Amino acid sequence: MNTRVMQVGLGLLILIGVAMGITVFFPKAETFRGTLYDPTIPAPEIELTQGNGSSFKLSEMRGDVVLLFFGYTSCPDVCPTTLSDLKRVMEELGPDAEHVQVVFATVDPDRDTPKKLQDYLSLFNPSFIGLSGDMDEMKSVWNSYGVYREVATMPNSATGYLVNHSARLYVIDQDGNLHLSYSYGTPVDDIVHDLKILFK
Amino acid sequence: MFKVRFVIAFSTLALLISACGAGGGELQVNDGWARPGLAGGNGGVFFVINNPVETDMLLSASSNVANTVEMHKTVMQDGNMQMVQQMNVPVPVGETTFKPGDLHVMLIGLKNDLKPGDTFTLRLKFENAGEKELTITVQEP
Numbered sequence: 569m570n571t572r573v574m575q576v577g578l579g580l581l582i583l584i585g586v587a588m589g590i591t592v593f594f595p596k597a598e599t600f601r602g603t604l605y606d607p608t609i610p611a612p613e614i615e616l617t618q619g620n621g622s623s624f625k626l627s628e629m630r631g632d633v634v635l636l637f638f639g640y641t642s643c644p645d646v647c648p649t650t651l652s653d654l655k656r657v658m659e660e661l662g663p664d665a666e667h668v669q670v671v672f673a674t675v676d677p678d679r680d681t682p683k684k685l686q687d688y689l690s691l692f693n694p695s696f697i698g699l700s701g702d703m704d705e706m707k708s709v710w711n712s713y714g715v716y717r718e719v720a721t722m723p724n725s726a727t728g729y730l731v732n733h734s735a736r737l738y739v740i741d742q743d744g745n746l747h748l749s750y751s752y753g754t755p756v757d758d759i760v761h762d763l764k765i766l767f768k
Numbered sequence: 769m770f771k772v773r774f775v776i777a778f779s780t781l782a783l784l785i786s787a788c789g790a791g792g793g794e795l796q797v798n799d800g801w802a803r804p805g806l807a808g809g810n811g812g813v814f815f816v817i818n819n820p821v822e823t824d825m826l827l828s829a830s831s832n833v834a835n836t837v838e839m840h841k842t843v844m845q846d847g848n849m850q851m852v853q854q855m856n857v858p859v860p861v862g863e864t865t866f867k868p869g870d871l872h873v874m875l876i877g878l879k880n881d882l883k884p885g886d887t888f889t890l891r892l893k894f895e896n897a898g899e900k901e902l903t904i905t906v907q908e909p
Contacts, residue, residue, distance in 0.1 A: 644812040644875070645842045646849040648803050649868040652909045691804045692909050716848050725853050726836035726876045727810070732850045751847055753869060 601758040608745035612712035616699040619686025634740040640676035641688040795897035800904040811875035817864040825895040826857040835877030
């Protein structure tokens with residue numbers, strides 16, 4: 569009986585040892601908190617005009633991480649909230665922020681000129697890039713990223729019209745692939761956490 | 769016996785008075801802040817209404833810093849943002865918070881830039897509590 573107990577005990581000890589060994593030598597990969605593109609897919613090209621009037625090409629951002637958001641400058645709530653969050657993301661990233669580019673593409677090209685976008689984004693962080701173009705150019709970009717965008721006329725409002733739009737934040741990694749996305753209101757800490765994984 | 773009854777009745781009355789008193793006072797609006805904004809653009813204003821009295825109704829908001837002031841509510845549906853104009857906002861007893869992603873006062877057509885540290889006056893008109901004035905401070909984005 570004693571021998572049996574000792575055999576079982578020894579077996580258990582071996583099992584625990586093997587489990588510990590696996591944990592030490594094969595640590596579990598850190599998991600992303602955002603929604604992962606699995607597998608990642610090449611980010612559709614974006615070629616639009618930026619605030620200084622020069623041309624912006626997404627494919628030229630390889631080597632950096634791009635945080636892409638679609639919004640408009642007349643939006644008083646969701647867009648500035650997201651831009652405030654992105655400002656904090658950049659602050660909390662520290663030196664890694666040098667390799668992150670926030671890009672804000674308009675869903676309201678009739679009112680948002682590249683210059684107006686840039687002035688607006690400077691309120692948050694002068695490094696943020698604002699993109700606009702003509703309606704056809706913008707439609708092509710919205711379609712390629714699956715952006716919902718609809719003009720809502722408001723007859724009783726001085727705004728004239730507002731633009732309902734999807735509020736997703738896209739992460740394009742250093743290789744130009746769509747890697748992650750976040751819903752509106754994702755905590756800043758979660759975004760910073762994921763970006764730090766991308767920089768490892 | 770009479771003394772005991774008197775003490776019980778007095779205590780009950782005192783309790784009732786203190787219970788009513790806990791909700792006393794008048795409607796107050798605090799913690800007003802706004803986002804920075806550019807002249808010609810729009811802005812958002814946020815605050816907390818504490819209403820200890822009775823159900824009220826916020827009828828309108830006004831300020832000199834913008835051409836028009838409206839009340840809106842952000843509604844997220846299936847990840848899409850929609851804004852719904854509010855012609856008035858019910859203010860039940862308790863706390864009603866105007867906050868990002870929810871109810872907000874929208875400044876349309878800012879007359880000047882709003883920079884962090886700037887202050888301005890916002891007037892809110894309530895059905896029962898009348899007009900309340902509060903100082904809004906522009907915060908860092």
